[in-house]
Amino acid sequence: MSFGKEAAPLPPKSALWTSLLLFIPAFLAGLFFFNFIGLLLALPFFEWDINRLLMATASPSGNDRLGLLVMQGVIAVGSFLLVPAWFMARFDADKNLYQQTLAGIRQPTPPIFWLIAIGIVLFALPMIAWAVKWNEGWQFPAFLAEFEKWAQAKEADLKRLTLLLVDFQSVGELLLGIFVIAVIPGIGEEWLFRGFLQQRFQQLFGNPHVAVWVAAIIFSAFHLQFYGFVPRTILGAVFGYLFIFTGNLAVPMLAHFFNNAYTVLLMYAYNQKWIAFNIEDSPEIPVVMAAASALLVGGTLAWLRQLKN
Template sequence: MEIYETQAEIAKTKNWLLSLVVLVLVTFGVLVLLQGVALALIPLIFDISIDGLLGLMTGGATDIPNGRMALYFVQGVGSGIGFIVAAWIIIKFIEKAFLNLPLQVSRFNAQGFLIVLLITLGGMLFNAFLVDLNSKLVLPEFLSGLELWMREMEDQLMEMTKFLTDFQSTGEFIVGLVVIGLLAGIGEEVFFRGLVQPKFHQYTGSAHWGVWITAIIFSAIHVQFYGFLPRMFLGAMFGYLYLYSGSLVYPIIAHIFNNAFTVVMVYLANQGKVDFDLESADSISYPVSFAGFLVLLVGIYYFKKTNQSQNGELDQGL
């Protein structure tokens, strides 16, 4: 079970609305502040003019020297580190909670690590099916305007993603791996699984509702309608890894592995060493996707069983 111990008045179930409002305000404030600081430092660190900076942020300038590195800097500070700082402020100063990190680390072991890698690989294979399914979703006619807007937003985000992963040097690849893989994996898991999921578990009285509500929020904040289902699925997978182990180490590893694998594949594709298209879903193999789903289910079953036998305090009824 997740570890989130606090006796603070604001964290009690009866104050759930106030607690969530404070969480949203603090998180939004921290992310905006750190992103603002990162943006203010770009002209000094990367020697990019204000006009060039605006062009980068709007996606209209892709030929600015150090432009990709500058965007990594903003994303790493404003998002990856931002989520860690926001979670730390809320946990330590507002709700005075205790995550018992030494206990969480002690629950990590080599067997669990290997099972989690297998689960994540299975989840990634099945996720190809969800990506394909989500890309084909069509809204009712009366929502055609909304659908057009979402398609345009999706195209803009894809162009930005392609720019960020169009590595022109080994240095850019390494920095991209750190920002997209490491910082995003740690920051988002500490915030969503370490802080948000236990709160919704407490508020709803259901561990499963806690996992899925958090997964929905996790997917929604990325503002990508046509990537909503696969990202929600990944969020739920990460959530169950925490729920069944009581250790954030496992979902962090799974998140980093998922993101880093994609970054590596894009890099190798750019080098002409593998055939991988970030945009294409045409190569999906349904048998492979559902084989991945079976691997995922079997892996989750053994992961849960193994951790329940090792951690006597875990809820056997989950």
């Protein structure tokens, strides 16, 4: 979708809906395929023992870190970047969307936009931290008790896996971790959720705000962390507005990378005992501070929109 320029005529909405529905099995097939490729490429780290590798995916230990990082990186590159880009270029009803997205990435972007994107991620930290604490406190009615148990168990499993993956024992492991946890998701997830889904929802609904929030909700739900659903949705929406207000997918890619890399580096610094603050400990954020953070983010996004215009 072109921003700030006359867009090419769109195919009928029925064709756009059909493409979106066809993308779902294509994405799932790609996810399955790249899971298989990831397993194969991770095997050397497990001395070619497939049973040990499968056990590591269910109950990982520190010795499994490198293999799991490699596997995660392969799955993310294939599923989030290659599959959506391949589908958009070859099979999508709107053949212009792929080329326009690439053209937007290649267009010259004022350096101030990059600084604003990083600043917005930093400004959003109190708001996100407050949302994390609020979301963690959710309780469900009795008839959803089984779902609550599943969500809590899933959250605990993912937290254990995250802590293991970022417990880097060398600078080399740290650099690999930043590449897998920050660079690849920053590029791949933004291409999928903002570059394809958000733009498609804007074509279908004709409302950029609806497109931003629908894509953000799907982005959050895909991570299967219910107790982080709200803050991740907010963050996804921030990335979505960065895309809309700049027309350049590289801007939310940078913001996404910075957000993840900032977290990884803080966790590494804590593990190395360079700092006493553990980012995994959700701090109590006053509502006033969270509200000020939200206003600052909103105001900065509005300023960015004015700069673009």
